[in-house]
Amino acid sequence: MxxxxxxxxxxxxxxxxxxxxxxxxxxxxxxxxxxxxxxxxxxxxxxxxxxxxxxxxxxxxxxxxxxxxxxxxxxxxxxxxxxxxxxxxxxxxxxxxxxxxxxxxxxxxxxxxxxxxxxxxxxxxxxxxxxxxxxxxxxxxxxxxxxxxxxxxxxxxxxxxxxxxxxxxxxxxxxxxxxxxxxxxxxxxxxxxxxxxxxxxxxxxLGCEDISSFKQQDVRANERLSRDVLEYKRLRNEHVPYSEQKLEGRIFALVDKRITSPNNNHEYLSPDERAGLLSRLEPSMERLRTEFALPAFPRFSLEAARASWQPYPGLSLEKRREIEFHYNAVQRQIGFRVERLLIQAASLTRGSGIRRLLLEATSLFQ
The missing domain is CATH 3.40.50.300 (P-loop containing nucleotide triphosphate hydrolases)
Known part of the structure; x- marks a missing residue:
């Protein structure tokens, strides 16, 4: 086998x-x-x-x-x-x-x-x-x-x-x-x-040459949040209890779908920061490529990156208010409200069978 x-x-x-x-x-x-x-x-x-x-x-x-x-x-x-x-x-x-x-x-x-x-x-x-x-x-x-x-x-x-x-x-x-x-x-x-x-x-x-018999799926998995919503969530993260982080993630996924004119600038590194990182990692990347006979990683041009880069301007007050409005609307949905109450109740009953039952109940809303 x-x-x-x-x-x-x-x-x-x-x-x-x-x-x-x-x-x-x-x-x-x-x-x-x-x-x-x-x-x-x-x-x-x-x-x-x-x-x-x-x-x-x-x-x-x-x-x-x-x-x-x-x-x-x-x-x-x-x-x-x-x-x-x-x-x-x-x-x-x-x-x-x-x-x-x-x-x-x-x-x-x-x-x-x-x-x-x-x-x-x-x-x-x-x-x-x-x-x-x-x-x-x-x-x-x-x-x-x-x-x-x-x-x-x-x-x-x-x-x-x-x-x-x-x-x-x-x-x-x-x-x-x-x-x-x-x-x-x-x-x-x-x-x-x-x-x-x-x-x-x-x-x-796997060595399967004829793949026509396989079911083809359109799976959009782990889609990222738009930049403004991500920035808003980042600022909130340190105040979110660990037990509620999955709940918050699902709420923000719905908030993201409601945002008008989402910002999709996901370049988190400046061109010079990117160049510095790749330069430090170049010896490791080259050893990996050589030892496993790999093609080269995509080329990075610092000059081209500098010419096209547009830094993220930050979360504006107007966009923050729009996100807060949608966040409050989504989290007030009955399913999310009940789930949050069950999670909070479970956190007060550590080590008991009641806690397990409460956590199992939350799965009904996920």
Missing amino acids: RLILHIGTHKTGSTALQHFLSANGKELSEYGFYYASPAREFNLNSIANAILLDGQDKFKYFLLEKLRKAEQNGAHTIIASSENLYAMARYLTRFNAEKTSAMVLAKERILIERLRAAIPAHVECHVLCYVRRPDHYLESLYNQNVKRDALVAGEAVDFLNMIYDMLDYHRYFSIWRDVFGSSACSVRIYEAALPNLIEDFLRHV
């Missing part, structure tokens, strides 16, 4: 790919592939999180169960996907800025070794990772985490200081190569896979 373990990275079309694989289980089985995910989930993220929190047992039991099912179905290859497997020690601890890169990478090695130990010896492993140009990865990851996470309340440059080591792809992927072996690891450039990452995965990873 073979295992293809897709580890991300974040913001490289992983969610769309996972939805596609989940929806095409029957079609994949005709090629001998079995897509493994927990019941009622479309990816391995919850299992990946358990590697950090609970050790490797949950992953091991999950994999053994899926191996049995794959063998029953006559499959020769299991596919498992979780972008949370990339930079686990940094990402899953919510970018703990107090830990140095050396500490984080040492922890990362332990987690990857723990993962490898949970995979039966007879299973042939192949680890796959898509990466995009680091400055674009930074900006997309920043937008996503301001949108989703109340812990991210600083500007993009502050976020860069928190996650800088995550942009050093060669350093992280070298750990995977050390643990799984060079021949078991491959990297693909996200931009080179466009405009259709799913087709790239089917053809170049």
Whole structure:
């Protein structure tokens, strides 16, 4: 049995790919592939999180169960996907800025070794990772985490200081190569896979030449907020309780759809900041490209960037008032009001069965 373990990275079309694989289980089985995910989930993220929190047992039991099912179905290859497997020690601890890169990478090695130990010896492993140009990865990851996470309340440059080591792809992927072996690891450039990452995965990873039989889906996953709404949410984030951050994220997604003339300027770095970042990361990018025989990352021209750059002017008073108006209207909807009350009640009943029931009740409104 073979295992293809897709580890991300974040913001490289992983969610769309996972939805596609989940929806095409029957079609994949005709090629001998079995897509493994927990019941009622479309990816391995919850299992990946358990590697950090609970050790490797949950992953091991999950994999053994899926191996049995794959063998029953006559499959020769299991596919498992979780972008949370990339930079686990940094990402899953919510970018703990107090830990140095050396500490984080040492922890990362332990987690990857723990993962490898949970995979039966007879299973042939192949680890796959898509990466995009680091400055674009930074900006997309920043937008996503301001949108989703109340812990991210600083500007993009502050976020860069928190996650800088995550942009050093060669350093992280070298750990995977050390643990799984060079021949078991491959990297693909996200931009080179466009405009259709799913087709790239089917053809170049799975070796499926005829893809006409697969269900094609238009999955618009993890859409970013417009710049003004994101800026407004960023300023609010430090005041949002952790327990309510998912609720707030859904409210702002609806607010964003109501905004007139949204600002879509998502260049969070100035041309000179971008050039400096890429210059610092160039040795890592070149080592990755050389060792894995990759095409070059998209070229960056400082002169062209300076000529076209328009800095974000900031959140105007008029736009702030418009966002506040829509935010208040959306959060007053009965579903959101009840859900917030249930979350707040659950926070007062820690450690009791009532809390669990209250949290389960909130899922009815999500």
